[in-house]
Amino acid sequence: MKDLLQKFENKRPEIVFEWKDPETEAVGWVVINSLRGGAAGGGTRMRAGLDKREVESLAKTMEVKFTVSGPPIGGAKSGINFDPADPRKLGVLQRWYAAVMPLLKYYYGTGGDLNVDEIHEVIPITEDSGIWHPQEGVFTGHYKPSEAQKVNRIGQLRQGVVKVIEDADFVPNLEKKYTIADMCTGYGVAEAVKHYYELWGGKLEGKRAVVQGWGNVGAAAGFYLAKMGVKVVGIISREGGLINKNGFSQEEINKLVLDRKGNRIISDKLLSFDEINSKIWDEEFEIFIPAAASRLVTRDQVDRMIASKLEVISSGANVPFADPEIFFGSTGLHADQQVSIIPDFIANCGMARVFAYFMEREVSMTDNAIFNDISATIRKGLEKSFKKSTAKTNIAQHSFEIALRQLV
Numbered sequence: 001m002k003d004l005l006q007k008f009e010n011k012r013p014e015i016v017f018e019w020k021d022p023e024t025e026a027v028g029w030v031v032i033n034s035l036r037g038g039a040a041g042g043g044t045r046m047r048a049g050l051d052k053r054e055v056e057s058l059a060k061t062m063e064v065k066f067t068v069s070g071p072p073i074g075g076a077k078s079g080i081n082f083d084p085a086d087p088r089k090l091g092v093l094q095r096w097y098a099a100v101m102p103l104l105k106y107y108y109g110t111g112g113d114l115n116v117d118e119i120h121e122v123i124p125i126t127e128d129s130g131i132w133h134p135q136e137g138v139f140t141g142h143y144k145p146s147e148a149q150k151v152n153r154i155g156q157l158r159q160g161v162v163k164v165i166e167d168a169d170f171v172p173n174l175e176k177k178y179t180i181a182d183m184c185t186g187y188g189v190a191e192a193v194k195h196y197y198e199l200w201g202g203k204l205e206g207k208r209a210v211v212q213g214w215g216n217v218g219a220a221a222g223f224y225l226a227k228m229g230v231k232v233v234g235i236i237s238r239e240g241g242l243i244n245k246n247g248f249s250q251e252e253i254n255k256l257v258l259d260r261k262g263n264r265i266i267s268d269k270l271l272s273f274d275e276i277n278s279k280i281w282d283e284e285f286e287i288f289i290p291a292a293a294s295r296l297v298t299r300d301q302v303d304r305m306i307a308s309k310l311e312v313i314s315s316g317a318n319v320p321f322a323d324p325e326i327f328f329g330s331t332g333l334h335a336d337q338q339v340s341i342i343p344d345f346i347a348n349c350g351m352a353r354v355f356a357y358f359m360e361r362e363v364s365m366t367d368n369a370i371f372n373d374i375s376a377t378i379r380k381g382l383e384k385s386f387k388k389s390t391a392k393t394n395i396a397q398h399s400f401e402i403a404l405r406q407l408v
Contacts, residue, residue: 001397004404008064009326013056014074019099026082026092030100031059034074035107036407039141041066041355042076043113044122046093048083055079057326061318062352064327065345067403068381069352071359073142076108084115093125101129109138111351114293118181118351119162133157135355143359156358160365167367172223172254180354180370186220186291188350189316191375192342192382193287194228196312199386200340205229208247208285208309212236213292215263217316217348219256221289226253230287234280237265237292241276243283284309291316298322299331306338311392315344327400341396345403346381350374 015032029052032040042062055077063075078100082092093116097104104110104126111134112118118134126134132154139145139153164177170187171178197204209230211222214237222232231247235256242248242265248256259266271279281304288305290297290313297320313320313335323329328336335341357363357373364370385399 001401001404004401004408005327007408008060008404013059016052016056017100017103018052019096021082021092021095023095024082024086024088024092026080026096028078028080028096029055030076030078030103030108031055032074032076032108033059033063035141036063036074037072037142038144039107039109039138040074040076041109041135041138041352042078043111043351044078044080044096044116045113046080046082046084046089046115048081050079050081052079058318060326061345063407064400064403065349065352067406068346069349069377070356071138071142072406073138076110077113078110090121093121094128097125097129097131101126101131104129104131104134104137105140107137107141109135109355111135111355112181119179123162135359138355139359152362153359156363156365157355160358160370161354163365163367163370165367170367170371172257176258180367181351182216183220184350184354184371184374185348186217186222186316186350187224187371188353188374188378189217189221189289189291189314189347190224190228192314192347192378193225193230193312195375195379195382196314196340196342199382200390200392202311206231207287207311208233209287209289210234210236210280210283210285211289211291212296213263213290213317214256214260214265215291218289218291219260221291221314221316223253223257225287225289226250233285234276234283235265236273236276236280237263238273239264240270240273241265241280242267242269242271243276243280245283281305282308286311288313289316290320293317294319295322296320297331299334302331302335302338306335310339312340312342314342314347316348318344318348320344328397332396336396337393340392342382343396343399346378346385346399349378349381353377
């Protein structure tokens with residue numbers, strides 16, 4: 001695995017597009033690791049301090065993810081170094097998508113990512129730039145459709161990703177309108193935990209979980225885990241967090257999901273970040289969901305969780321461990337050798353799978369069909385890892401080896 005990983009990490013990306021905004025200090029990059037299968041895909045993120053190296057590492061992560069989610073295309077990523085809280089954000093995104101429009105038309109597909117919203121920003125702004133859908137380039141470059149097929153599948157994409165969920169099983173409340181894009185990634189992260197216990201053994205109901213991050217991914221994962229009978233005993237985010245040793249009730253989790261403001265937890269019982277961060281890693285829990293930003297989970301935190309009851313980590317965030325390496329550094333390897341780690345490219349492939357589902361053929365547009373397809377895809381990825389080894393350790397390394405053998 002290490003040799004394959006080194007070859008893959010060191011291979012230069014096929015295309016690097018750099019952009020400097022003429023009206024602000026914003027700088028952006030599209031990194032296309034390869035045009036495997038004629039196209040490449042990966043979302044658009046924005047944060048102050050982002051650099052080309054981060055975008056390159058995420059593009060490579062996407063390429064590995066597509067070995068699980070499909071379609072069999074290259075990995076890419078867009079990144080803009082700019083403060084997303086700046087009131088000039090909309091103008092930056094409008095000029096960015098106008099600049100990358102030719103790529104999006106013919107061989108690159110994008111979506112939402114950190115601080116860039118799929119539905120309210122990516123889709124309307126790219127449409128204004130002349131793109132039928134942010135995934136149009138993937139469909140054109142990989143599937144090479146006839147005009148009729150393109151109209152049909154792009155229509156599916158346009159309708160499906162923004163579809164309001166109507167099945168009460170998949171949302172905390174039908175009165176608040178949640179879309180497929182809002183819930184699908186966190187759903188997959190929770191389903192990965194369910195499939196892990198079904199394959200490697202153990203009873204899921206009654207297990208305890210801690211969730212890091214309470215944005216779309218973390219909040220949805222917490223909601224679905226609670227529906228499975230898991231006791232969410234802690235939530236930590238950058239503004240603070242909550243601990244309930246007995247586990248929050250389904251009603252309490254629903255309220256925390258419904259009340260959140262963006263990525264922020266809203267509760268009158270919120271502990272400060274310093275207080276929650278000093279306590280939560282020593283609580284007793286079996287499931288950990290890192291679903292905040294990348295590279296946050298430290299060696300000390302891993303060791304403290306292992307010293308308690310930790311059994312499995314389902315990665316909602318890309319590259320959750322605080323290592324400089326693109327995929328696997330010392331912290332990630334150490335954790336993988338001690339507990340079960342479901343790697344990000346399997347656990348959080350829900351959105352990528354939704355895109356592939358709508359592009360592949362004419363499909364059922366029901367909530368149940370869409371979410372079941374995500375679950376089945378994640379199950380298939382984990383079954384390959386289980387077939388390679390039934391041991392509860394080194395799952396992430398085995399999974400990477402399976403993926404990399406398709407790419408190197």
